[in-house]
């Protein structure tokens with residue numbers, strides 16, 4: 377395999393051996409691991425197509441991988457085979473300012489898209505907190521969200537078209553610079569398909585004007601309830617903030633340890649609220665000022681103990697630092713983190729957060745929460761030691777209980793991190809067997825041989841069951 381793929385690409389574009397296998401055996405959901413036979417590093421659509429044709433001809437499974445920041449095991453090579461990394465496909469292909477769009481290769485980091493057009497007053501709106509490393513291809517596969525999803529929408533709303541390699545190795549163009557078009561909308565099937573229907577190699581993305589006015593506030597609350605009740609009330613007031621994020625005491629402890637950040641005494645939770653507008657400068661400034669004042673009044677009515685409003689861009693970045701670096705800071709607290717992801721109607725946040733702490737205590741696992749509260753998108757982060765099977769088991773059990781509760785409150789098993797291998801057995805909570813069969817048929821249109829990222833999303837197919845037992849923490 378290694379020598380044949382080395383001839384198709386070049387020998388230095390194929391990685392193999394225990395070190396490489398270890399580095400690519402999981403994503404950021406590290407409790408399930410499975411090692412690939414080898415990893416390829418193609419540089420163009422044609423090279424990806426050549427690798428996939430070889431895999432199809434030799435019945436070898438293959439799995440696409442961007443930065444490996446996925447949080448549901450999507451890039452785990454479930455049946456081994458070849459990992460196709462897009463790390464060397466990281467170029468911007470074309471910038472079209474008059475039509476406010478840009479074409480880039482799939483392996484480019486999300487943030488580089490916005491950096492490339494900021495001088496023109498534009499940006500790529502989806503901003504997962506992993507944006508400095510997670511890739512365009514990974515964002516498309518997971519239909520990634522982020523702090524600004526509340527106002528600007530998820531990745532699907534910002535992708536115009538893709539170039540992709542189907543599981544037979546054929547190159548397809550779906551969608552394009554101009555939206556719409558006749559016929560069935562296969563392009564919409566690609567965004568959010570978690571790399572199970574082909575490998576995206578390039579994409580046209582929409583560019584959105586940068587706001588002309590922004591106000592950002594960090595608000596400290598004495599109890600979790602005060603903070604969670606505030607969230608629903610802000611949205612009910614008619615203000616739609618660009619971002620409405622929440623962090624609890626567990627995250628603050630990690631931030632204090634990692635960066636020496638200090639928060640007012642007695643803080644149990646923080647809300648980060650950003651209001652923006654891209655109307656012309658004067659009305660934008662007034663509108664945003666009015667919105668942030670409304671937010672501040674609601675926070676005060678809910679016992680806020682401190683409201684800090686950024687006075688300039690440097691202060692704004694400092695306030696965001698707490699949110700963007702929160703999960704990273706938790707790396708100091710334990711060897712492993714599992715970041716869960718579920719959604720509920722935001723009015724249910726107070727009840728849900730109480731449940732999260734109760735479940736964590738009952739299972740004896742440590743939990744901290746930082747999440748996109750405005751969307752009702754929860755991220756309980758369990759921190760633990762994955763070398764201890766008992767702790768791994770407790771984390772998985774607690775996570776499942778939380779997801780079941782999300783569904784029972786009218787929510788979903790995942791908000792933005794995808795199903796991957798983590799949640800596939802929970803899909804029947806939301807779909808009937810007929811629903812699932814229809815989804816399997818849609819997947820099969822593209823992926824007939826099931827070689828493209830097998831054993832993902834849909835409840836485990838027979839061939840995956842025996843492998844699944846081996847994934848959990850013991851592949852090494």
Ligand SMILES: Cc1cc2nc3c(=O)[nH]c(=O)nc-3n(C[C@H](O)[C@H](O)[C@H](O)COP(=O)(O)OP(=O)(O)OC[C@H]3O[C@@H](n4cnc5c(N)ncnc54)[C@H](O)[C@@H]3O)c2cc1C
Nearest residue numbers: 442443444445446450505506511513514515517521571576
């Ligand atoms: C600290 C941290 C913060 C995060 N914050 C957010 C957040 O705010 N919002 C959010 O939505 N997610 C967040 N995530 C999750 C993750 O960053 C996103 O899911 C991201 O989109 C994954 O991108 P990636 O390049 O790392 O993809 P990978 O993890 O490498 O892959 C993810 C999936 O995409 C598939 N894939 C990758 N590239 C391609 C391709 N070119 N073609 C087809 N399939 C492909 C893989 O097979 C896999 O199924 C966060 C993760 C971390 C670690």
